[in-house]
Amino acid sequence: MQPVRVGLIGCGSIARAAHLPAMSSLSDRVTLVATADPSEPAARAAAAPWEAAAYTDGHELIRRRDIDMVMIATPEVAHREWTEAAAAAGKHVLCEKPMAPTLVDADAMITACREAGVRLMIGHSRRFTRRYIEIRRAVDRGDIGAVRLVRENERRPRARRGAPGGYYSAAHWTGDPRVSVGAALTNGIHEMDLLRWFAGSEPISVFAEHKVTVEGNIGVPDFLTCTVQFASGTIGSSEISNCLPPGYPAFHQFEIYGTRGAVRAKDHDLVGVTRYRDEGADFPESDRILLHNPTAYVREWVAFLEAVQGDGPLPMPPEEARAALRLALAAVESARTGRTAHLDARGAA
């Protein structure tokens, strides 16, 4: 089978940390043909190992006939534009999470790809992370009975003092209120997706509070806590914080309690390596293993490639990503108003 020919739009941190390494490990199945990024050095750096073309305008990339699929790794504010353009050119789309900043954009992306007859998948990497796959299997086997309480914390250390461009700093796009909704989408979309995926039910209400905590943040909420009521009676709870000290060891604490048992994956119980130096302790495995789990992105790519090449079902249909977005945006609405946001249990907007 011929390798799938890929165009990469957006050559920032998630492309460098996750997607380019995943593609490299799948070099017998994919070929990077071209990259695009407003930063020419970033586009060239991503393209160089593959001897691919590099553009500063993604439309030039999309016009190429020798590209089968487009990987979109831009801020979410641009996802709709690139998805619609790629679909119109007959190219499949693998797009980073969150799907979009609005449900209108998300619906437009789904419609564009459906009408063009191309596949669209949103890269919710945690659905491809081993620990969550195992938990999902345990839940599906009935190991813990009916799921009644799902709770999780996302904990992301802030940039070390003096280091530029940490999440939600003024120098990073996540800290720009013109293009970033904040923690509810950048990090929280994972939590919303997992809450809903494991609850196995649609949310009917959410209450949230958010605030700014990261030093230098000019007004994008980087902290969010929420509690979700699902139609099944299950309760979900999640808190996302991005201002932990650099020495903090954990990134995700996930627990599901059912009528017959429980499943827990608490990072601070799983820290395998602690290094002690004059400057203090640190946890060198934490970042690599617990947050940017390389195998998760490889699985994500394999799943998409198999759907594209084999015409099989997508393991993560775009409607699922839309549902996570719907819950995240409801949480934002609640946090902004100080009131509970109610949702239609049938999953409508």
Next chain:
Amino acid sequence: MSRSVPIGIVGAGRHAQALAGHDAPLPGARVSRWAPSPCGHDRDRATALAERIGAEFSADWEAVAGDPSLPAVLVLSSDPGKRVVLDRALSTGKVVLSPLPSVTSETDVDGVAAAQARGRGVLLAPSALRHTAAGTSALKMVADGEFGTLHSVHAAGRFPWGDRGQGRPGVLEDAGWEIFDFLLAVTPAPVLRVHAQTGALFGSHDEDTAVLVIRFEDDVIATIELSRCLPPSIPTTPPGEIEVELIGSRQAVRLQPYATALSLFGATAVRCPWVDDPVISMVREVVNVVTGEADRVEGVAALRRVVALMNAVR
């Protein structure tokens, strides 16, 4: 050498048993008299505990609570009707320790305040959590300038399923007092709003799960999850798994006060050792008040805040 402060005890609940089991002299105090709770349900236990530590047993709680030779009385009863003991002891001018939940309604708080004013007594009504080794250390760390500004508090209390299908107090009544008191100890600002999501999720008749989001006027946000969600395969010791995380602008503190130890994650990671049972720390505070070494006692004001928060959540 300073003399130890004579104290009386009313009741024989879990704190009383921990106090009697302390394997060293109490810090600055000695138990002189011990009486059972007003309802008398713990009379046998009180008798045994008094004998164990060499205190005089009295069947008359009023006599102990009003004994003019005792500057302090510890009300260590699981009896919910302990308001009468507090009134008696406070109105006779004593320093009174009554761990939470001491009284549970704002009307009772008013009554206790009136008794205190009449007799010029002093009420201490803390949670045990605040007096655990981890809790005490964490409060000091947060008060320290190194911690920075408190951004958020996350507290989780997980408890065994228990006897399913049998009526018992909701998880809020069981565990909320402890968590609320600790929360209010780190956040002096008034509560701006409270959201509570509760349910009977694990086969209970009463609410076995409560998830709370609380915003304070100083912008601190607290998330509290309490649930009797633990299956028997997860081993726990009383009072259950309690985890609290305090996130500040410079440091974060995570504590498991009843399990392992306290960890401070800043430039370095620090783990603090265990010390005595919380009730010993409470006795130390009582002695400090009696001897005038305590510079400030929140007392009734702190009790009023925690009762108000519980009522708001209810």
